[in-house]
Amino acid sequence: MSQNGAGVDLETSLGYLLKEASSALRAAMEEVLRPLGMSVTHYSCLELLAQRPGLSNSELARGAFVTRQSMNVLLQALERDGYVTRPAKAPVGKVLPTRLTPSGRRSLDAATAAVRAVEVRMLAGMTETEQAGAFRILQSMIRSLNDGDGSA
8 A cells, every 4th residue: 555545555456466567578578589589579470460461650650659650760770681571652642552571570480489478477377268258358458448438
């Protein structure tokens, strides 16, 4: 409980626990991705492109939870290193659709295996039923926060 009795009790706050779990997951992912020369954002970008080829900088930024500016810097590095390609000129409007190269796909395959191992470790203490329940609960929380008007 907070010292003055007001505020959030961190011992029982579900939001705080979710943030702690998120931080622990990110740290574990960073640990397995670092030897592959990647960060979580780098991996997220490649994974998004594998599943949705041609995404724009803005779409990738939203999907990886970073700013457009940060994503643009990452995309420039990924393009320079041969992991992605973007056209020199936008085929339509201002959007430069990004695609994985074969080198980017190989890099992603190694990273995906490492990240999958982290997720298996994270869920090791849960039954399949508990995992499915946690998935549904988290989806419900996300929907409530995204769709809610903020009134209680």
